[in-house]
Amino acid sequence: MQSAGQAFASTCYDRHMPAATESTTLLAMETGAAGTTVALKGDWRLDNAGAIASVLADIGQRESGSAHLTVDFTGLATIDLPAAWLLVQRLDELRSRGVAVDMAAPVPEPFSFIEEITREQPAEVVSEGEVLPLIARTVAVIGRESVEQLHDARDALGYFGHVVHTGVQALGSLKRARLPAVVRQVYETGIQAVPIVSLIAFLISVIVAYLGADQLRQFGADIYTVDLVAVAVLRELGVLLTAIIVAGRSGSAFAAELGVMKLNEEVDALKSIGVNPFEVLVLPRLIGLVIAMPLLTIIADLMGLAGGAILTSLLLDIPFTQFLQRMQEILAPTTFWAGLVKAPVFAMLIAMVGTYRGMQVRDSSRELGRLTTVAVVQSIFLVILADAIFAVVFVEIDF
């Protein structure tokens, strides 16, 4: 009788899914007066889990009529824990639908283990919470994001205050100013950036000079190329390029360094020792960058002017001496300073944003990557915003 049932089941499965040959050897079902017997066969192993899941899903479909189900393990070659688990899950589901399920002895070993682990903690389904309609969800997202932005702004302001407070305290003593750390920061953020800052300032001013020369030559106003390059480099380009490079180099480094220290609980360790992390981690970076940025800006200015001078002498036959003479004639004494005063401000913005985002890292490495990106993007944005404000203010006060 059993073999007849198996034959029936195999042919059925063959017809329904010809590709899955494994499934035909996994189980056979037979419906009698007392209910349905499900005879498991063959290898029930993790490697067949896909096939097992699909035949298990079929049990429910075929047994909608029958209220009693018996599982028979006698024909089984092997059953491992994952396979047994999938079976148990399916049977539980059927039970919850009102089907009476029995396992005919002998029950293989994995089932007793499953019983053990499920007895200890009854499986409870955690409700997901009700799903809101689309409009409500959109409003909720916008609201939540806005509140988060406000919190972020408040936290950033608090952070700024905290750093300034620590800075004022540290001014009192030289030891607390952590000079070696500051010097290291000047080296890493300043001196090591000299080659790349020089190169980029040189190239950009060559580009500006080239474009300017090309346009101005049409009016015979070649000499104004010197004005263009000198004013652009000294007032804007030198300091802005430096700030953008530094934001990419050091802003990201600050965020990543502090972020890793947060993840390793090094920041907590410092606090537990009684050391103020702002004093040893944030202030040296801030002070170091405030020292390094103006110096880098001066180098960028010099390289930019050099680039302009070389291009004008090659392209417009304006010799160096004439370039210098023209510069002296047209430059107001404040032009150089109008660029340079911005450097420490940009440095503060970059250092603040970098360290702030680094300190925000918690929990995971993904967070570290995200906040490092945020640090760079925001510091570049703030630098450009600040530059725009400077431009307006300088025009107003005629600086």
Added chain:
Amino acid sequence: MAAPEPLISVRNLVNRFGRQVVHDGLDLDVMRGEVLGIVGGSGSGKSVLVHTMLGLRRPTSGEILFEGKEISQMSEPELRAVKRRYGVTFQHGALFSALNVAANVQMPLREYLDLPNDVLDQIAMLRIRMVGLQPDAAGKLPSQLSGGMIKRAALARALALDPTLLFLDEPTAGLDPISAAAFDELVNYLRKSLKLTIVMVTHDLDTLFASCDRVAVLVDRKIIVDTLPGIVQNPHPWIREYFHGPRARAAQVTARQET
């Protein structure tokens, strides 16, 4: 050794870091179905040995044989097949911090098997339940777990593919004694029902007495392997100190009462 074929063997292993020699001609056989505990002082090269056996580190010289086959000679697919049969937990869990516990457990399953998502979820839940975690742990990120839960989640991931050989690096370190005892029980069950072979680096003497069939002690850049009663009687000074020091007695008393 008279026992049948070993599952994994280390032959004449030498590991050197610059001038420092960690292993010098070390031999070790891990038999099928046994639980082998590896102990040794700090810096004696326990982790290096395990990493070498896992193929994570190329030894300075010597061979690692898995079922009689040298792993450094294996082709890429062969090595993959061997790695599929390894389960590993690392000392600090090494859970992927961007993934929740269920996704961590599913990671090896996804890598080796082509399964629909609901099956993956169910199997992940099995692993989570069998290591004694609450079902709601499945959706948590590693950063939201306690130290003990991280160990268990790491074990769940190691068991995902029903490994033949399980490496446990300091599995009970950081667990409270009750959880540690439950963990020992779990290890014993797994080994019996899944026919697992387990290599564990542990300093927990209770675990050593509760779970291990044999103990391998790393001393003097070599290894001394013996059964538990045998190793306790070993005259080597470090081993004597280890098993007869103040922290060892309580564990032995408990073990004797149980037998």
